[in-house]
Amino acid sequence: MAPIEKLEQLYEGKAKKVYKTTDPDIVWIEYKDSATAFNGLKKEEIPNKGILNNRITALFFQYLEERAIPTHFVELLNDREMLVKALEILPVEVVVRNRAAGSLGKRIGQEEGTLLPKPILEFYYKDDGLGDPMINEYHIDAMGWATKEQMIQVKEIALQVNSLLIDLMEQVNIDLVDFKLEFGLHKGQVLLGDEISPDNCRFWDQETKERLDKDRFRHDLGGIEEAYQEILRRLESKLLT
Ligand code: UDP
16 A cells, blocks of 8 residues: 555644545644643643654553554654544543542532542533533533434543553553543544543642643643653553563
8 A cells, every 4th residue: 555645734723733644534643842721821832742742642542542442543653743543523522530630629629639439521512712611411412512322432432541541550650630532433433532641631640749741831830841751751661661
């Protein structure tokens, strides 16, 4: 088969660019160094963030694929780029929470870091103009954002990903506090899409409780690049042996 070539840009998001390729089923992703928070109000360039998130995401997706999770991941190309299956993204962001952090602590009256008795799934409508409002499965069904059958799969995959990632991160002394997933349809099949990186997960060092994720950017804690580098280092020490 002829090698896949990069064609014109299809889309530029906050953290990634997406290009068409010579294969209509595959898109080319380039990870940027831009960081945004608070619905785009806070914006900065973090040196090497794109490289770190590209590599971290590839490691997580390979780990998940090897454990039967259906993902869009195809191949890591180089420092900043990967190939993934073209998805029709469902406009629903899925947040999985294992500990109270951020807004959840306030909503349910639990202190930051409290272990939840079970994982909690939340859904948000993926719409920057509306600020990604929280929704439930009735909104999703009524508005046709995903079918009930698709949501059964989304929830099952999200919870399986959670168990697999808790297990992996435990082995490198990281608490998986919460994270956000996105799903899409490829030839009618529900696949896990987007990225899994410190940009959309909360990773706490189990001993020091140090935040090794985007909260360092959100709350001006400094050492962002170093924290992402540390996540990559620990994952490589476990997965590339
Ligand atoms: N998250 C994300 N993108 C979003 C919203 C949330 O990646 O647009 C991630 C975030 O990094 C965290 C989890 O989802 O790991 C929960 O985030 P949220 O902002 O809902 O948390 P809160 O601060 O409200 O607890």
